[in-house]
Amino acid sequence: MKVNHYFIMFLLSSLFTYSQSESFPKSWFKDEPSKNLPYGRLSTSKIAPTNDFDKLIGVCDCKSVSRQADGKWADTLSLKWRWKYIMNGNGVQDEGWFGNKDNPSYFTSIRSYDKTNKQWYVSYFTPNLSAIPSTWTGRKEDENIVLKRETKTPNGKSATSVLTFYNITHQGFNWEGKIENPELPNGEYIFWKIFCEKQFSSN
Template structure:
């Protein structure tokens, strides 16, 4: 067990002990914590929440609904490593005592233990806001401020930074960073592509042999930081709506992925594209700045390929693919993509 959690375990035991003593000294009211603990343990958290609201509505004068009472119940479940139950109880405490910094601090602790770091950060930050109230006891303010700030430093440190690299977690629900984030230690150029992190609706246009342009497909393009925030991956899902263009001759939807990483020693990007479209793998080098990104490599059908991202804003971008069959002396534009951010 880490020193971080060992210290908190001692605090948990103290909280449970204190809440038990406080309940015992209040002879006029029954312990709502004991009632809820038995119900949740025997019948589940939903039954416990239902009982909580029923008791609060019909027996508010008979039971102790104080913040320490319910907080102690939450920590009983923390000590049993029943974190879903603890989170539910701490949420009830925040609902009942919305001005309590201690209630939010405890909820942050439960989320931290469960590994839901984004939610933990939000609750610790909320606790600090509430602690700014001049009516908060000075000793309480000092203790909770020290704890919340220490936890936030821990959560924001590079050691705690995590970004999923599993494809089935590509859109994993992370309230604060659903598409990952740039690692503070990564080359800043990583953000040239990382700024596209999110979900995009795309329209694909292709150039016919006649030289005319037609809309040939619609696509979803999903982007996310991977490899602990040092690289960027995207997933491309395209449905053809017009197969007249020679480049759109594959009669099935296209699913593909790019992995892109900046190489600071060489001041360039390297990208790999894999797709089911024609069962191809393509490698590209790229240079980037704040205005555009230019990729170059071998074209799947022979010759050279050049791909350019440009007109990049927070909510839109343009993309074009060009082909050269004379070693780069001249280029012919073959595909266009117009992207609009969904989130």
């Protein structure tokens, strides 16, 4: 008996399409980044995080300045910082590009919210990782977002790494990274500052 190969291909294709649509309903992706939602959107599900980062969602043009090994501030660099919702609106990812055309640098962070303890877990990644990614925890404090993790100073003393988002509006935000230790002058050492203006937004 001859078999119509085109019919078999059509049947298999139909079954595959049906299986795909049944296995992956559209509701799984409705808050993901897409053509209509380039940065995704916050989920309304029971596991959804708070909207702490909502004003940051979009793309910012930023100016970045950090400390050199000798403690002096380096030249200001341009930084592009993009924020979006991921995991169908149940998490936040940011991506950064900075440096110059001959020596670019990249980073990304994944932000997941712990509803039980009401805090964010933020893990930081770069292309040249040589150890377990660093993770900060924190929450919104007044109008700022403050994240912390325990660390060591260069001479081995216990310290706290503190990352703070402040001056947060729909037009932009500022960011500061510092080390806190009672033995440091003024009890802290600011190692990185970023000043951002919003270029593209979901709002």
